[in-house]
Amino acid sequence: MKIQELRSLLGKADRSYVEKAFAESYKQLTKSQKEEIDPVIIDILEGREAEKKKKGSAVSFEKLEQEIEDFIENAYAQNYFAPNRVIPKSQRPKWRFMVKNFIKELEKILVESENYDRAVKLLTELYKLICEACNYYLFSTDDAFRSIGWSQPDLFALLVKKTFAAGYTRENISSLISLAVSGGLSREALHTMQEMVLLSELKTSDVKQIAIEEAKKLTDDREKKWKDTSKNNNRWYELEEEINELCAVILMVSVELAEPEEGIKFYFKHAQNSSREITMYCALQLMDWMEEEELWIKVYEYGISKKIRPREGLIRSYEKRKNKMTVKTEENAAADEKGPGENI
Missing domain, CATH: 1.20.1310 (5 helical Cullin repeat like)
Incomplete structure (x- = not known):
């Protein structure tokens, strides 16, 4: 509702109901929100003009750090997953938005800042937490990275860049x-x-x-x-x-x-690995990841030299790659023999 509607509603309500509504609303606030609003409440109740917060003012790093540390502590305690008296039920699903905001704020901190190293440490701890949430139920999700809108490689890339920037x-x-x-x-x-x-x-x-x-x-x-x-x-x-x-x-x-x-x-x-053949297979997969065709053949032949018997699929793949490379080598040799003038 709009502020005018709220004031009208409060003006008509019995004082006991107003107090109850205020107390129940206050309970819904997170610890950091309570710390932020407490001075405003005290100023108003003591008859002082509440100091207005400037829009767009930067969140102090110390406050951000405390929020992240509290969040991480509560997350590991499963307070965002299981019933507890620390995190209200209505606040538990908001963990993903909190993490998004934490990452956004940490990403803004420049390497020149005196808080940069602490920011990288906090980002590291958040990354570890989200990894842990993929193994254990810390939040109500089957993929914590997807829930915060980050792929794991992308968040790790951010962490690597921020770490090496220093x-x-x-x-x-x-x-x-x-x-x-x-x-x-x-x-x-x-x-x-x-x-x-x-x-x-x-x-x-x-x-x-x-x-x-x-x-x-x-x-x-x-x-x-x-x-x-x-x-x-x-x-x-x-x-x-x-x-x-x-x-x-x-x-x-x-x-x-x-x-x-x-x-x-x-x-x-x-x-x-459980067998030497699986070790060979995994090494060949890495060469595929790196798109190293010649090294794939080299790794295969190294495995054969170690008396490893590969599976049929690898044998067929080797023969296909080897033939392809042989043809390519012969074509290159033929082109070299012709010389540049013969192709004109």
């Missing part, structure tokens, strides 16, 4: 690799998608080399934990998957560095 360090490279290879997944995403996003932001050879070194350290760490974990523990399977994804990162970065041999060897040695 500079490349071993710490942030390692952190982003860990995020790319682990955590919950949207129904429309694969870890490979996040790994490809990260790969695209490793702009120099030196940075790529650091990424390989850090990924190898992470692989070593995961392998030690994996060996010390019981197979009956779910963490065993998570570590196994992380090892495989780390091997994928190392292989892809090696390809980008034009040094695929070391990456291929590392992948076949460290990937933890």
Whole structure:
């Protein structure tokens, strides 16, 4: 209703009803909204002129930070999913709009800001939360990324860009690799998608080399934990998957560095699949992702040299690709023999 209608309604109502309506309305406010409106209420009740908030005024970073931290704490406590006395039932479905707004506000903070590092940390924690919500019921949704209007690769891309905007360090490279290879997944995403996003932001050879070194350290760490974990523990399977994804990162970065041999060897040695043939199959899939036709053949032949027997589909694919490459090579050789003058 309009403010005039509200005033008219309040003027006609009994005081006890007005007090009850006010109290019930106040209960519907979130903690941050209450903190914002409290000074206005106090000023009016004490007879002072309420200070009007300027339109378009920037939300203070400290307030934004507190809102995000409170939200994350409540989300992990499932207060936006299960009945509780902290988050009113009417406010629980609004979590997706809150996250959208948080991301929007964090995205605005420039690298020159004194709060930039804290903003990136908050964005990282929000990304982790949404990943976790893809594995466990933290919100009423079957795909938390879709609910907030972001694809997982796109949100990860924003996080990578914001992180690297402050500079490349071993710490942030390692952190982003860990995020790319682990955590919950949207129904429309694969870890490979996040790994490809990260790969695209490793702009120099030196940075790529650091990424390989850090990924190898992470692989070593995961392998030690994996060996010390019981197979009956779910963490065993998570570590196994992380090892495989780390091997994928190392292989892809090696390809980008034009040094695929070391990456291929590392992948076949460290990937933890149920069979060596599956390891070979997964490595070939990565070459397809990267559209590396020649390297696909190279990976296949490396697997054969290791006495791996591929499935029929891979054999047929190899023969088709090999024949195609042979024809192309012969055509190029014939063109070279003719020389440029003979084509005129």
